[in-house]
Amino acid sequence: MHKGIGENGKTLKQMLEESERLYRETGCYAGITEPHLLKQDPIRSELFHSRIMASLIAGRETTRMVSGSPFVREVAELCLGLYTPEGDNVAQSTGIQVHIRLMGDNIQWMINKNYEEEMGINDGDFFIANDPVIAGMHAADVYDMLPIFWEGELVGWVSTVIMEMDIGAVTPGMMPTANVERGTDGLKFCCERIGSNDKLNRDFEHKIELSLDMADIFLLDRKGAMAANIRVREEIKRIIREFGIDYYKRATRELIEEERRNQIARIRQRMVPGRYRNVVTAEFPMANQPVAWIPAKRDTIRLIPIQMDILPSGHLVIDFEGTGEWGWHAFNGTPKAVWGGVSVATVQTLSYDGRGNLGSLLPIDVVGLAPDSLLNPTQIRKLATSTPWAPLLDIFGMWTHMLGIAYYLRGFREETFNYRSSGGWMVAGYDQMGVKRPLMAAGTGNFGPGACGVCDGVDCGGWLATPEVDMGNIEVWEMFVPQMEMTRRLEPYSVGYGRFRAGLAVPQISMAHRSQQLVGCGVVGTASDFIIPNLGQFGGYPGGRRNTLLLRHENLTELIGKRQPLLHNIGDPRDLAERFPGQVTDCGLLPVPAEIFEGDLLISCSASGGGLGDPIERDPAWIKADMDNGLTTEWQASNIYCVKASYDEVSKEWTVDETETAQLRQSRRKQRLSRAVPVKDWWRENRDRIVSRDMHPLMLEMYRSSMKMSGAFTQSYRDFWALPDDFAL
């Protein structure tokens, strides 16, 4: 009989099965019904946890020193986690914490596939994975996993995730949008051994050099991840020497159980039990995308109803019942990817004290992922999975909104907020040095989060996918990509209005420069285009539509020759097209790949999350301050906030006329009462439209798709609109 590499000669599979059985039987992680070790000596246990955290964060910084990728060096798109032998997360570094459970899922996949007996798992082995069919968000996120051995026994794993700039996908090379089939995603690794004895295999290096345009960057990232993993492994060995192996084994598991209990306590302390509901819509404009699988060439919209039940026990259930069908595009989710969204939303809303681990997720359940729905396509192996982020960031932005409502009800208004994501341009082609390669510039700090319950949202200060948003240095991006950045200005019209406004976003305006040939494509972290996300909070408005635009000057050379100003901010969104007649193209959510020429301006214009509270209750003094800082325009002050203000050319300040402002606000209330109707009247009118199916064909198809997937959704739709039991759209 095979002697396992786990505890007391057990195989990892035996250990995993036992751990899962104990959890099922006791409801406590690893069957730890009475955690005691950490409590026995709190100072020692704090030191223990701090040492682990320090090693993970130091490992992350090590990678940044080795890597050549601006994704790693500039905006830190990476993260490290420490795992039990069974693949359960014990601790995580700062960074893109989306992947913490997903990396553990990959370890468990290796365990369940019997790697231990069939392939062997040895001290110094490196395994690599990036296949969302196993567990992951998209192929660009690459996991490097290293086992940790102590005296011949596997006592844990350390894993690093790095987002790659080139994964060998079809143009533009990573996160493509004009792709449908699996082979177009680029290189996929299914937990492959790429190194032994702490060294990368030469055959792996050859493969990468032959496969990727940016092989150097990819291999340096692997070496950075290896350096980080080895550093953590060696520190864990020092910790074991210092604390003892028995303490290490028990304490790492108690950290998970302790966090599980703390998470339930947090939910019970900070929220209100009950049912929370909302909807997300996901737009997939594929009709004009140049894909060879012709059935994919159709536009669809999918409805994703979200119900969050906060149970009296302190557990939390997220239900996606009624989600519409999967489609031939690269934006379908998977149940594992849904957990990625739960992971990163959780560390930003509940478990932000540095103790987040698998225990943060154990009190949460995800249900309603019907087979063949958008979030659970059974044909996933045939599909491209380059961008499940598109609906998932919208879904979990909405989930933060729903959690925010729960916080608000309980009185913790300072924790109320929400997230919005965006999309824009990505280019591929020849760089300034004449090398053809993917050319994505991805400063992530240009997003505007929703308003907080006690203050405005942080300008360009929040994004769901990573707690540490950072735009990076503009000069570094300019060295990396053949384009010049034209702006770093906050965009007033990006905002979501309210008594507290959302944070403003920063548009990206990039001029193509010094490339012999370029193609522009879409990159999406949202599936919202013409339907804006429902993120308004208690009377606040969500931010408006986001835009991906192309400005092709007719007279660029003349403008530059005459030293005339180019476009450095969007300005009034009503007249951009008039300012540049015939030169601005609205490229929608998914720009169809097209050639880009010298001087073209690629504009990616984000919009913010939701404001909070009635905008006409916003303090005029705050509006004046925003106007003085160029964050609110006179049009917005007058039309949205009902504030009358005038500008003094001498003092360069705005002054609010309080009397006129009070009158404007009173008039607005009267206007509201005169324009509005009782909901019952509106309901009758709209019911007639629904009965006669008087809706855009995309809307009809969207509801039909959800009804096809869910009888409960169908019934709830009929109930709300009082439709016959046999009614179908």
Added chain:
Amino acid sequence: MSISYNKEDLKDMFDGRLPWNKVKEIMSNPKDDDRFDKYVDILQERVGFTERILLPLGEHLYIVQKGDERVVKCDCGHEFGDWRRNWKLSALIFVRNTVDKLEEVYPGLRCPNPDLCEVREYYCPGCASLLMVEAVPVGCPIIFDVLPDIDAFYLDWLKRPLPDQKEFRDMTCETTREWGRELKSK
């Protein structure tokens, strides 16, 4: 030792007037166990009615104990009925479903497509406050954002059960079905 804040600081924070360094401290500290009671006290002092606030439901809305009933009430005094029935059904609504109406808020490039998206504004019939904005696909049922389980909250979490227990269920569709029957009878 559990943390607690004085009511004046909490009032200032809710009004957006507490200095940022204090707000940040409150955000970063462990949460204060007595927050809910102080929160309700502050809100109760501010509203113009005497019914006991059981739970805040928004910037202007509260679930209050009114006799044997629990109703949604605006701080202006207007009532929206049982908390288990979506209060929006008793509100006034203005729908932005044309470019002209949408551009009053979302001008030019920022404007959603009214064939696909409508922005619904719910006002209090009593004071015309904007209580909620919905940006949803055309044809979407009204969102019932939150149906709190008040009895579980008071009984299991606060350990102070309310005198009369109510069944936890969504009553919204009882109203819309009734509206449907009225249509048929006409």
